[in-house]
Amino acid sequence: MVKAVDLIEDIKVKINGKSIAVIGAGGLGGYIIGLTSRLGLSKIFIFDGDLFTTSNIDRQLYCQKDTLGRNKAEVAAESCSAIGVTETIAIQDYFGEEYFDLIKDVDCVVDATDNVTTRRLLEKFGEAYSIPIIHGAIDGMYGHVAVVRPGDKTITKLYRVEVRKPGKTFSFVPSLIASIQVSQMTKLLSGGRTLRKGELLIVDFATSNTQIINI
């Protein structure tokens, strides 16, 4: 019988040496970077062109008085580097096609962006380089997660046109959705069972409702 402790060690060994890219270092991205920085990955690329402002302080992990006005990717990378487990590379810019080559060797990309246009670009990148995307998005009191493998077209199905600008949220929304994304990423990189093609895990904090739907 496999003991739980052996299972955890096995997963740790399997993800050791893997590299990822996190697109966005704000609400979702901050928590994703905070969680992944202790997993034993070899390298994390962090993309964000935004600077921290006072409007971020209610929900973004690395936004505090002394980081206001600083680039989000830079601050997140500093925190990650200080832990000393993983090499961290901050790209102080928004993700675009010009960066495809830079991250073409990562094992997966974690979606923490805040707009549909970049998500479509991530899907295009994943298709071009056969790299899975761990999709996550939040809005107000709910969020969703999907594992998008090349060919799935989940982003295309999810966002048929542009959607309204997201509403305000609380820190517990991005932190839980980020945690689910990191758990899916960890299982994917270690060969475990993840959400399947077309499955969207949705969490509604307003009604304490969680379910998986097929899109």
Place this chain on the structure above:
Amino acid sequence: MIKVEFFGLYRLNYGMAEWETDAKDINDLLKKLHAFNPFYTVKELKNSIILVNGKNFMDLKKYRTKLNPGDEVFIMSPASGG
């Protein structure tokens, strides 16, 4: 009657979890939803994730998917923030 279950922002902005109505197809349902509460335009509602008895309407006949009494429709707007 058709049972409509709202999810995410729809549930908050319509102020209810469920709604019952009659509609011949998805097009008709979205028009009735807009007439019931105009917060979302029909165009915005057309971007919803819609499941009819658990099946994505995009895999059925899209906006022309027929609805029958007793059908359950799940409707949510995709989140886009990060």
